[in-house]
Amino acid sequence: MAGLAAIVTPVLTSAAVAYGHELSFMLCFAALLLERFLIQPDPDRRTAILLVIVDVIYGIAALSLLLSGIARVLHFGQGTAFYTENPLFWTKVGAYLAVGALSLYPTITYILWAIPLRKGELPQVSQSLANRLRWILNIELVGFGLIPLLASLMARGVGLPVA
Numbered sequence: 001m002a003g004l005a006a007i008v009t010p011v012l013t014s015a016a017v018a019y020g021h022e023l024s025f026m027l028c029f030a031a032l033l034l035e036r037f038l039i040q041p042d043p044d045r046r047t048a049i050l051l052v053i054v055d056v057i058y059g060i061a062a063l064s065l066l067l068s069g070i071a072r073v074l075h076f077g078q079g080t081a082f083y084t085e086n087p088l089f090w091t092k093v094g095a096y097l098a099v100g101a102l103s104l105y106p107t108i109t110y111i112l113w114a115i116p117l118r119k120g121e122l123p124q125v126s127q128s129l130a131n132r133l134r135w136i137l138n139i140e141l142v143g144f145g146l147i148p149l150l151a152s153l154m155a156r157g158v159g160l161p162v163a
């Protein structure tokens, strides 16, 4: 019985971490898509607050995506070297960091909205700011759409130097 538990527990833990990674990805994508469709010039109070909340969810999911990814590299994957020796892995990490850097602009914009919202006022969002945010979100969505392709290739050893 104890022997069975010793085999099953690591498998279930690894599956849970893998699921956490995939769920975080789904949450990130859903949050970005929602932001993409909610963003508009001079949003009403409800939309502005919703955008702030959705961006917080995005931030938490992006952090969980990173932490579960690191856990897979270090403990629950195919061995750390299997990833770190593959340039596709680093391309994936680079794409994640690039998307993360891009998301700073919308995030800082929403954080600044907290000031008027607290005073009961509405944030001023011009048409050009709304367009810019929409474009940034479009690029982030394409990035998030492409990263799983890099992940699928990397998971199958594509990109590893031939021995």
Ligand code: HEM
Pocket (backbone or CB within 6 Å): 021, 022, 025, 065, 066, 068, 069, 070, 072, 073, 077, 078, 083, 092, 093, 096, 143, 144, 145, 147, 148, 151, 152, 153, 154, 155, 156
């Ligand atoms: C720095 C951040 C990340 C790290 C360190 C990381 C690491 C990993 C690792 C180690 C695996 C397991 C591969 C295997 O089964 O051997 C994996 C799988 C996967 N990752 Fe990530 N990941 C990161 C970010 C992301 C992001 C941003 C996405 C999506 C946008 C993503 C999507 C996936 C998917 C879909 C898989 C499953 C691939 C498959 O088994 O076919 N990862 N990741």
